[in-house]
Amino acid sequence: MSEQTAVSVEGLKKSYGKVEAVKDVSFTVAPGEVFGFLGPNGAGKTTTISMLCTLTTPSGGSARVAGRDVVRERDEVRRNIGLVFQDPTLDTNLTAVQNLRFHAELYGVPKAKIAPRIQQVLEMVALWDRKDSKVITFSGGMKRRLEIARGLLHSPRVLFLDEPTIGLDPQTRAAIWGYIHELRRAENITIFMTTHYMDEAEYCDRIAIIDHGSIVVIDSPEALKASVGRDRVRISTGDNDGAVVALRDRFGLEASVSEGEVTFAVEGGEEFVPRLFAELGLPIKSVSVSRPSLDDVFMSYTGTSIRDAEAGAAQVNSWIRHVRR
Numbered sequence: 001m002s003e004q005t006a007v008s009v010e011g012l013k014k015s016y017g018k019v020e021a022v023k024d025v026s027f028t029v030a031p032g033e034v035f036g037f038l039g040p041n042g043a044g045k046t047t048t049i050s051m052l053c054t055l056t057t058p059s060g061g062s063a064r065v066a067g068r069d070v071v072r073e074r075d076e077v078r079r080n081i082g083l084v085f086q087d088p089t090l091d092t093n094l095t096a097v098q099n100l101r102f103h104a105e106l107y108g109v110p111k112a113k114i115a116p117r118i119q120q121v122l123e124m125v126a127l128w129d130r131k132d133s134k135v136i137t138f139s140g141g142m143k144r145r146l147e148i149a150r151g152l153l154h155s156p157r158v159l160f161l162d163e164p165t166i167g168l169d170p171q172t173r174a175a176i177w178g179y180i181h182e183l184r185r186a187e188n189i190t191i192f193m194t195t196h197y198m199d200e201a202e203y204c205d206r207i208a209i210i211d212h213g214s215i216v217v218i219d220s221p222e223a224l225k226a227s228v229g230r231d232r233v234r235i236s237t238g239d240n241d242g243a244v245v246a247l248r249d250r251f252g253l254e255a256s257v258s259e260g261e262v263t264f265a266v267e268g269g270e271e272f273v274p275r276l277f278a279e280l281g282l283p284i285k286s287v288s289v290s291r292p293s294l295d296d297v298f299m300s301y302t303g304t305s306i307r308d309a310e311a312g313a314a315q316v317n318s319w320i321r322h323v324r325r
Helices: 045-052 074-079 096-106 111-124 140-152 170-187 221-228 240-251 269-279 294-302 306-324
Strands: 007-016 019-029 034-038 060-065 081-084 158-162 190-195 206-211 214-219 231-237 255-258 261-266 284-290
Touching: 007 045, 019 045, 019 060, 019 214, 034 045, 034 170, 045 060, 045 158, 045 190, 074 081, 081 140, 096 111, 096 140, 111 140, 111 170, 140 158, 140 170, 206 221, 206 294, 214 221, 214 294, 221 294, 231 240, 231 269, 231 294, 240 255, 240 261, 240 269, 261 294, 269 284
Parallel strands: 034 190, 034 206, 081 158, 158 190
Antiparallel strands: 007 019, 007 060, 206 214, 231 261, 231 284, 255 261
């Protein structure tokens, strides 16, 4: 791995029949960075990680992880990465230690180092006291922490986390991220994660918004929110489509209907609201004003909310699953 990049991707592509799951993706990740893919389910996040982790062969382009080519040097890439899958992969009939020992032997960790390393990673995720408990007795958050410990066991240089907190409650998700940041400091590794949770993306140093298989924009969360600049106004009316037309014709504002409300961006949202009531020409049932968030960033760059994008991606996922069969 060069001093400049932990992950380097150029023109990466993946197609399943006529469906382009990943389209000409390019980006780099710096050593020690927490880098995130933010996008709806079906946007191409997991497919990209699968290519970077050598689980799927690219249809085009190139990628290097830890300085190794993901196609020509697959074994070397695998020795240098850890991977926490989106779906659980632990053997719940084994204890925590047994799961980790099996992983250590698969990765060829020297026998003399296995026991102390298992203790080290279990202490990192606060599970040492449950080392001899069967995983079937663990909560969802404990299982996720154990999977992260397993991913770290062989001392990888890049740790991939595919939707690391999916299905967990907000409090447990926040706790998991506390552990992840402590692990980064302790292990001095690069973390590449995917998520469709806006609040989770805030933990990243940089995020790439990905939609329909393409990267739309890359920057830090704060820089992305600053790029939007304007406040988000959401209104509900008896005629949302008519409100979209009225906002364009009377105020020169582009609006869209999302989740049953009309959404648009404007400078000085709070000051604009009285004018909106006076001049829209339609009765307004409700109105809310919020400062720029990553939701606003996603909508600004993609033209849709992440929930609506997920709904549209469901058909693509169904087609990809059909092709894979």
